Amino acid sequence: MNTAVSPMIKIEKTNNSKINEVDFDNLPFGQHLSDHMFVCDYKNGKWQQPHIVPYQNISLDPSSKIFHYGQSVFEGMKAYKDARGQVLLFRPLDNQNRLNISAKRLAIPELPEEYFMEGLKALLKLDSDWIPTSDGSSLYIRPFIFATGNGFHASPADTYKFIIACSPSGAYFSGKLKVLIEEKYSRSANGGVGFAKAGGNYAGQFYPTQLAVEKGYQQVIWTDDNTHEYIEEAGAMNIFMRINDTLITGPTSDRILDGITRKSVITIAKDEGIKVEVRKIKVKEVIEASNNGSLKEMFGSGTAAVISPITGFGYRDNDFELPEIENSYAALIKKRITDIQYNRAEDKFGWRYIVE
Ligand SMILES: Cc1ncc(COP(=O)(O)O)c(C=O)c1O
Numbered sequence: 001m002n003t004a005v006s007p008m009i010k011i012e013k014t015n016n017s018k019i020n021e022v023d024f025d026n027l028p029f030g031q032h033l034s035d036h037m038f039v040c041d042y043k044n045g046k047w048q049q050p051h052i053v054p055y056q057n058i059s060l061d062p063s064s065k066i067f068h069y070g071q072s073v074f075e076g077m078k079a080y081k082d083a084r085g086q087v088l089l090f091r092p093l094d095n096q097n098r099l100n101i102s103a104k105r106l107a108i109p110e111l112p113e114e115y116f117m118e119g120l121k122a123l124l125k126l127d128s129d130w131i132p133t134s135d136g137s138s139l140y141i142r143p144f145i146f147a148t149g150n151g152f153h154a155s156p157a158d159t160y161k162f163i164i165a166c167s168p169s170g171a172y173f174s175g176k177l178k179v180l181i182e183e184k185y186s187r188s189a190n191g192g193v194g195f196a197k198a199g200g201n202y203a204g205q206f207y208p209t210q211l212a213v214e215k216g217y218q219q220v221i222w223t224d225d226n227t228h229e230y231i232e233e234a235g236a237m238n239i240f241m242r243i244n245d246t247l248i249t250g251p252t253s254d255r256i257l258d259g260i261t262r263k264s265v266i267t268i269a270k271d272e273g274i275k276v277e278v279r280k281i282k283v284k285e286v287i288e289a290s291n292n293g294s295l296k297e298m299f300g301s302g303t304a305a306v307i308s309p310i311t312g313f314g315y316r317d318n319d320f321e322l323p324e325i326e327n328s329y330a331a332l333i334k335k336r337i338t339d340i341q342y343n344r345a346e347d348k349f350g351w352r353y354i355v356e
Contacts, residue, residue, distance in 0.1 A: 007040070007050045007115050009122050014054035024132050027170035029304065030140055034130040034166040038119040041148075042109055042160040050119055052126060055165065065147035065157040072199040073102035074144035076236075076303045079124050079166070079355070081131045082343035087124055087355040090341045092117065094260045099143060102196035107156040108145050115162065116143065123164055124355050132168045138341075140169040140304065146199075172305040173218065179234055179300075180217040180314040181283055182208055186225035187232070187255070194255035202236070209235065217314055219300070223283060224255065231281045237300030237308065238262035242329050243289045244296065246275045261301040261337070267349060268336045274329060283315065290320045298322055299330040307334035 014035045022032045033055050040050035065071050075095045080088045096117060100110040120141065124131075131139040143164045149157025185208035188194020193201060205220065212220045219235040232250055233239050238259040240249045247269050252258045269276045289295035298310040309330045312321045339345035340352055 007047075007118055009038075009050045009052055009119060011052045011122065011126065012054065013126065016054070019129060022168060024137075024168065025134060027132060027134075027137050027168055029169045029172045030142075030167045032168055034127040034139070034168065036123060036126050037166075038123045038162075038164040040111075040115055040119065040162045042162070043158070047109070047111065047115055047162070050115060052119075052123055058161070058163075060148060061150045063150045063152055065149050065151070068152065069147070069154060070198070070200040070203070071106055071108060071147035071157060072144065073099060073106050073108060073146075074142060074197050074199065075099045075102075076197075077141045077143070078138040078169075078303060078341070079131050079141060080138050080341050080343070081128075081133050084343075086343065087128055087131060088341065088343055089120075089353040089355060091260050091264070091351045092120065092353050094263075095143070098197065098258065098260075099145070102198060103145060105193055105196045106198055108147070108160060111145065111162055119162075119164055121355050123166065127166055130166060130168050132170075134170075136338075137168065137170045140167045141165075142167070169304075172302075173308050176311040177219065177300070177308050178217045178312045178314070179219045179221045179298075179310055180212040180215060181231070182212070182220045182222055183228040183316075184208075185220075186228075187220075187222040189225040190254060192255065195252065195257060197257065205235065212314075215314065221313065229282055229284070231283060231286065232256055233259075234300045234310075237302035237305055239310075240265060240297075240299050240301060240329075241281060241286060241289070241295065242297035243285075244294050246277055247329055248277045248279065248281055250281055251278050259301060259303075261303055261306065264337055264349075264351065265301050265307070265333050268333050269329065271348075272332065272336075287315060287320070290322075293323075295320075296323065296325055297328055297330055306338065 017035050037055045041048045077095045145162045147157035149159040209220050221234045222232045224230045300308045307330050
């Protein structure tokens with residue numbers, strides 16, 4: 001890890017804001033980019049002078065290692081505005097920490113906390129008008145590091161770029177969410193990079209997800225690569241099952257991303273007096289629970305989608321429906337999390353971070 005030095009950020013403001021081109025009442029997810037981005041290069045063995053510049057294209061040598069060896073990691077987080085216009089983040093140090101866990105696995109130099117947090121705060125101050133305030137919307141933040149070093153030798157680059165870009169966003173999913181339990185393809189394997197937010201993890205999911213979409217599902221539920229008997233996670237979300245009144249989620253491992261929303265769901269559920277089990281879940285158990293009516297809910301958790309109730313799932317050639325229930329755990333927990341995020345409730349776990 002680099003020695004921590006507080007970065008002096010050079011700021012170049014845009015004189016051509018695009019904010020009036022965006023319809024803030026109809027925001028898609030992750031399509032519009034805010035006016036500025038934070039950029040910091042790594043070379044000569046250290047992170048260099050950071051900059052905030054107008055959002056713009058970057059130029060890369062075609063032999064840059066990101067293109068050939070996929071040496072890249074990223075994070076996903078959100079900024080919120082409360083009713084008084086105060087800018088808030090949710091557990092940002094967990095994202096900073098996870099970025100470095102991912103970076104280490106991909107042989108990318110770790111980023112000092114100051115670069116991440118100071119860069120993020122300075123960027124949010126500059127682009128705070130881009131944080132939407134309509135219900136359920138937020139400024140999605142994408143910090144990422146990728147290899148820029150040149151040459152076709154299959155080895156880690158010696159230069160990297162860290163960028164933070166922001167996108168005012170509405171809901172990630174809209175409508176019903178049907179998922180397909182996948183048995184052929186695997187997202188990750190023991191000893192692999194599944195626990196890291198590595199770009200290539202997502203590229204590898206696209207084709208199996210396309211096949212699932214062709215069959216009428218929106219997402220894939222990944223099972224373990226070894227036996228395909230155990231539920232792991234869903235697309236870009238961790239997954240929870242409610243069987244009778246117990247909430248169950250699989251343990252994290254080197255195949256599963258340690259989701260910040262997942263951790264928050266577990267804490268809040270316990271705080272609500274809900275019985276939570278973190279244990280391996282067999283596909284067979286879920287099918288049986290669905291057949292005998294004890295499977296009450298299934299939902300995904302993630303920064304982008306918050307809590308997404310799953311309305312049905314496919315397994316082999318059968319479709320299973322989830323019942324529509326009142327007072328769902330999904331709705332209760334989502335409300336508790338979003339109330340903390342938008343500063344509508346007490347923050348008893350200390351998750352809120354005020355950007356001053
Ligand atoms: C594969 C995967 N699992 C789970 C999650 C949920 O993690 P978090 O709650 O930290 O957003 C994400 C999204 O970041 C993801 O990409």
